[in-house]
Amino acid sequence: MKDLFSSNSLRYKKARPNYSIQIVKEILKHVPERNFAWDCGAGSGQFTQLLVPYFNHIIATDISAAQLQQAPYFENVSYQVQAAEQSNLPAQSIDLVTVAQAIHWFDFDVFYKEVKRVLKPQGVFAALGYGLIEVQEAAINSLVQQLYFKTLNGYWDAERRYIDELYQTIPFPFNEQAVPEMALQYQWSPQQLLGYLKTWSALRHYQEKTPHDPLQLISDVLQTGPKKLDVTFPVLLRVGTL
Numbered sequence: 001m002k003d004l005f006s007s008n009s010l011r012y013k014k015a016r017p018n019y020s021i022q023i024v025k026e027i028l029k030h031v032p033e034r035n036f037a038w039d040c041g042a043g044s045g046q047f048t049q050l051l052v053p054y055f056n057h058i059i060a061t062d063i064s065a066a067q068l069q070q071a072p073y074f075e076n077v078s079y080q081v082q083a084a085e086q087s088n089l090p091a092q093s094i095d096l097v098t099v100a101q102a103i104h105w106f107d108f109d110v111f112y113k114e115v116k117r118v119l120k121p122q123g124v125f126a127a128l129g130y131g132l133i134e135v136q137e138a139a140i141n142s143l144v145q146q147l148y149f150k151t152l153n154g155y156w157d158a159e160r161r162y163i164d165e166l167y168q169t170i171p172f173p174f175n176e177q178a179v180p181e182m183a184l185q186y187q188w189s190p191q192q193l194l195g196y197l198k199t200w201s202a203l204r205h206y207q208e209k210t211p212h213d214p215l216q217l218i219s220d221v222l223q224t225g226p227k228k229l230d231v232t233f234p235v236l237l238r239v240g241t242l
Contacts, residue, residue: 015195016046017130017184017233019100024050027126030177030239033095038118040084040111041102045071047128051098052076061087085110089118101129104162108171116242125174125240130184130233131166133196137229140193143218147197151214155202167236174240182235190222193229 028034035056039048042060044067051058052074061082062068068079082088084099085107097115099106115125132148135141162170188196197203197215206214213219 015192015199016101017186017196019047019050019128020182020184020235021050022182023128023235023237024054026179026182026237027096027098027124027128027239028054030241031096031124032122033120036094037096037098038087038089038094040087040097040099041105042071042079042100043067043102045077045079047098047100048077049074051096055096059087059089085114087114087118091117092120092123094118095120095123097123097125099127103127103129103167103170104159112171112173119242121242123242127167127170127172127236127238129163129167129236131163131236132234134232134234135193135229136231137226140218140221140225140229143221144197147214147218152200152202152206155205157201157205160202163236166234167238170238172238172240174242177239177241179237179239182237184233184235186231188229188231189227190225190229193231194219194222 034054037051037055037058039045039051039058039060040062042048042062043064045060048058048060049072056076058074058077059080060068060071060077061080061084063081063083065081068081071077071079084102097119103111119125133144135144194215197218203214
């Protein structure tokens with residue numbers, strides 16, 4: 001698994017969108033027992049914290065200690081620096097395994113072998129995330145699209161394509177369960193939008209190779225635009241059983 005986010009762990013925690021309770025409840029429809037959950041690639045605990053009310057014990061793992069240090073404390077959560085592909089969890093001990101906005105960085109074959117080892121016979125696996133941001137303001141959305149598809153073309157890690165393909169092309173060796181289409185919707189300030197764009201891994205790759213600021217044009221337009229922006233992220237969600 002790649003670690004692209006340790007160096008900006010605080011910015012990542014503050015700027016990334018939060019998941020909705022709707023996503024959690026949709027996953028839980030398929031989870032008969034709720035004793036142990038394992039959240040892999042947990043980062044700063046953005047999805048982990050939503051599981052807290054529903055499970056007796058949660059193990060949240062990530063390869064980035066810096067990210068985990070930003071995660072909120074809960075009595076029933078144990079944060080551990082571990083690779084998702086090789087955990088120290090007992091076999092057949094976990095009711096739910098989740099991966100939020102991270103599975104595209106994993107070694108699929110090795111990770112899925114580990115998931116199948118730790119899940120109980122009635123256990124559930126869920127891969128979730130969100131796709132490319134959409135801004136309702138057409139002119140700004142066009143600039144975001146230009147940044148994503150043109151300016152940063154060639155700077156995205158190859159694994160990003162799985163998000164572009166809405167997680168429909170990741171290997172998924174489970175009995176897949178039907179889930180509805182969902183979206184995350186927010187009203188953001190221009191500063192929040194810029195803060196989010198600054199967490200893009202391709203932006204950092206770009207800035208390492210050129211002094212040009214790829215956000216300058218968007219920043220200029222935002223200064224004279226609306227003070228509140230309606231933004232939407234399509235939810236990526238696949239749920240499966242053994």
